[in-house]
Amino acid sequence: MNLPGDADFFGWVLYIAKHYGVIFLNGAGITFLLALVGTLIGCVIGLLVGVLRTLPVRRDANTFVKTLHRLLQFILAAYIEVFRGTPMIVQAMVLYYGSMQVFKVDMTPLFAGFFVVSINTGAYMAETVRGGIGSIDIGQTEGAMAIGMSHWQTMLYVILPQTLRNILPQIGNNLIINIKDTSVLNVISVTELYFSGNSAAGAFMRYFEVFFIICVIYFIMTFTCSRLLLWIEHKIDGSSYYSLVKSDMMADPSGHNPVQMGGGKTWTN
Template sequence: MSIEWIVKILQNNLPMFLRGAGMTLFISIIGTLIGTLIGLLVGVIRTIPVPDRGLKKVCLKIVNIILSIYIEFFRGTPMIVQAMVIYYGSAQFLGIDINKIVAALFIVSINTGAYMSEIVRGGIISIDKGQFEAAQAIGMNHFQTMMNIVLPQVIRNILPATGNEFVINIKDTSVLNVISVSELYFQTKTVAGNNYRYFEAFFVTCILYFIMTYTVTRILRAFERKIDGPENYIMAGNQMQVERPEDILQKTKDVVA
């Protein structure tokens, strides 16, 4: 490895690296946000209680089967294969010419949604059943119970997993180079090919990926601590004056005297 070549590559190609990193972050952020919304929606639908009989039971079973197929397919196949099938397959079989960026956002979003739906479902199941029963006792339906009681707790509980999915998406966007999306990996291949210095170019890219993932991880952990709040709470209107041990001892001496 030549330090001089690393410096030279950075000097001559820094705008390309930055454009690639910017595209990687853009696709990762939008894809994770949309995927999380998909996961929340799918997770809520899959936890709707199925009645014993009637049309509602049939409809829910059909919907659950469709959602299960969606989850298992996108969790069970690599994103690089999904990208090839969706982008090139839609053009070949459906005659639809999808914009590369739109295709990339769609692929990352639905892939993330499949993983997040299981994370959300697990978060909902982890909530104590007594809270569901209490909500039902005061007349809340499933949607009201989710919006007012369950989901606020679930969102907090799944925040670390959501952050982990975001970090994974930052790295996994590199597979989108197969549909010629100009993310960081694609730009690095161009730089390396122009200079015939593959090791130095990809070493720079390795550092850039690490900076992005490390920064995102630190920000998310700080956000988690902010949501948790302080470790000790004082109830409003019920503040108690805590006396020091020496004050208590002095009062005891005064009483005895």
């Protein structure tokens, strides 16, 4: 199994990659799955919490409704502060071992990993969503209310579509951060990429070579995701090349509808 003692760095890299390549790829797959699913669920949690934190209460509401609203805001704020203010590695330990000791819930390490990544991402996304909603001009909310829309209709049809576009870069950042931060889940024995690399390093006693391979795999995953997310952003923005229609089709008395084409040409129907 061992190479000669005078083997160079790249010789060891190729040797370890050949013997542990499948294990590294399996670990990378679990890492990406944890990050992707955790980010998606976290975005849903963050979207819900962010909208609830912007929920207004009417001035003429009764005391019970106002008290309930304050209690809800306190709980949501506490959730955000706790999970943004503590490391994910500590959250994983508390959730995995604490649930087993206190509540007698014996969850698998992988399920605990999904849960921790999701609620941790949700806390960060909640503030991102709240900030995104606040960045939309208040006149759009007032206009929607003026035509009879409720708060939830205004959020669903007017505010959130714009908010999601504005916060898309942050969603991508959270995905990339989660790809890297899932490495802390090795403390609860989740067999992600770092855990696989640590096992290989211990077997060969070649830490530099093993973690060089791990570093390259992490970079490939994060770089690919960042390029893909940029492509999605450009697709959502649409093309920057267009021609303006210079005539009013509805005002043409002849009944024809002239349409301005590229290059200054028009056609009628």
